[in-house]
Amino acid sequence: MHSRCMTRHFPLMAWRHMKIGFLFNHDCTHQVPHTAPIISELAAMGQDVTVITSTAAQEAHVRKTIAACAQRVTYARIDIGPLSRAINTVARAVVPFRRIANLRENIDLFAGFDALVVPETTSALLKSHFNLDVRLIYLPHGAGDRSIGFRDVTRFFDLVLLPGAKTRDRMLHKNLIRPGHHAVVGYPKFDTVDMTARPRFFDNDRPTVLYNPHFDPVLSSWWDMGIEVLEWFARQDDYNLIFAPHVMLFRRRLHTSVEHRRIRLRRRIPERLRNLSHIRIDTGSQNSVDMSYVLAADIYLGDASSQVYEWIARPRPCIFINSHHARWRDNPNYAHWNMGQVIEGVDELPHALAVACDRQRLFAARQQAAFDATFHTVPGETAAHRAAKEIVTFLCKDKPSAQ
Template sequence: MTSIPRMQIGFLFNHDCIHQIAHTAPIICELVALGQDVSVVTSCDAQERQVRAIIAGCAARVRFIHIDISRLSRAINVVAKAVLPFRRIANLRENVGLFARFDALVVPETTSALLRSHFNLDVRLVYLPHGAGDRAIGFRDVTRFFDLVLLPGTKTRDRMLAGGLVRPGHHAVIGYPKFDIIDMGARPRFFDNDRPTVLYNPHFDPVLSSWWDMGLGVLEWFARQDDYNLIFAPHVMLFRRWLHTSVEHRRIRCRWPIPERLRNLSHILIDTGSTRSVDMSYVLAADIYLGDASSQVYEWICNPRPCIFLNSHGARWQGNPSYAHWNMGQVIDRVSALPRALAVAQEQQAAFARHQRAAFAATFHIEAGGSAARRAAREIVYYLLQDKRAAA
């Protein structure tokens, strides 16, 4: 690939938070190294800062573009954001002319498919899922609108193939670019004691998340005891909004604040959305995972450790691929069962460790000495070259 033609490749980050950035940003420097012209398109300053931090080595060779929406759209968003991602959609619709300049646009989420399905954009769309979880929403028909889908491992690939969401020549397994920028051997410390540390990582979905019906009960229980530390680091979107709408489950719920009495305890760390919530700091620091539907559990099992899952919505999860991760630990359906689950977590881990290792191997393609970001860059360039030859 030393004499390949230069192409214009854009990386679009169009979300309210920064949690998607690490899934595609590591690819940028690899494309620059292949001689490609790369632009980073962001919709807020926090996104640009995060991208620059990740690609510091090549940032000077990358063009940064900030997009925004009209004054009228901003006014509509004040009301509309409660029920749909209006600002994200408006950013796509109002910047189609900019996106049309690229040969390809690389994205970590599926809202961008609207560029093809509704806004008639004739640009190759490259999609890398931001995470490697099991939720049904990650396996929707919208995936078919993407020209190239780059996947973390065989688990996701096989499920997408079975659903007819990807097709030969238009997908590839490349691994997990986020792992390329993480020191997987790090063990951060956040408490000045030797108690086991539990990471509570609820999702934001109004139905699937344990936060709505069990979350405060979990925090209250940890506040009263002195055997464990707790890191409360939910999905960053949970505390981004007061009102959460699930289009998937047709449910709207209001999120209440955390009582002040729980915020200043020496054995509880509460982080509702900092960079540490998305850079695996807490995943690498804790001893026991407590969660529900977040794909972060698959990052957790990079080092097999006990998991406890909260079934707050009465899910019939056995045999359901959308709950496959619940096979990696204990599943409980009430807060009163938590003390016992924690007490036997290390003892029962022996029964779950083999499954966790197998699940990690199926979820993430890893090559010794290899780089997921480099494989992704090569797949993108190869696909675009083939596409141009076919069109000639």
């Protein structure tokens, strides 16, 4: 499903022309579907929209997402100089150096916009460290519970667009957002997905498990138990397995968690596990980010990924691996673990899978309640449309002289 590009009529104030940039500054494309659908809506309003990307893959993904509107926006590519590229070769193992350098070295481009819309918080450096006078608008690329999504850096954004009441209330509780500078709009990524689709990736009728570990060196089950999980599935013939981790897990070998002060070297997948008919290994294709696997599988197996909230758009069994012995009960950082079984090791996996469908009767209501709290929806209206209206309304009020 892609946004259609049709001219929309709004009150006079909304027709003041703004120069709005959509910045995609990441190594992968997984953040694109969270804000790109809004581009179509702003273009339909007649706004001056520029798509700013740091890779050709990001631009291609944006063009595909906005489809009919692709020719009605401008495109710009940002890059870093030779010295920064040399430094990045070493520094990228510890910090997102290239992303930061992209911000610093393209300040003149960013200064030409009334606002920049971003799906991540690294862009806050434009205000906090690089003194750029531009309106920063933030829509998180996911709706998960990890503490990293609720940091003080959120205060640097002029407008924060939120998926639902859960995220809004937690940010308000921590004083990260303020009245007049935030709005609940929903989840634009859902606008691009056919939620009735049921992709098939195996030629049998076995239940399919989606194993979706995060990349965080502490929170992810991959580091201590991931290979063991794959080996267990390789030995059995009752289930299919889709191994589709967070796309950043296999993007680099060395992972650093600044939040948890941990550095770990990612393990390689043994070749003996790669060519089995009942196991599909995908370390970062388009299927990993467009919900194809989420819609195809029957049971979710994971840990800290926000993708579980996309999963419960259609409530189904969930199993979470507590590989780091977290005290998760009553902890908001692990709220999603209340939506399924929690196991401490791979030895508990066979039983958890065997009872997953029966136990789902206990968790279905929790999953539905969590979905309703996490994602704001309005029948007949898209999240991208609501987000576009909030952006234009905010900019017109914040900069009434804009023409």
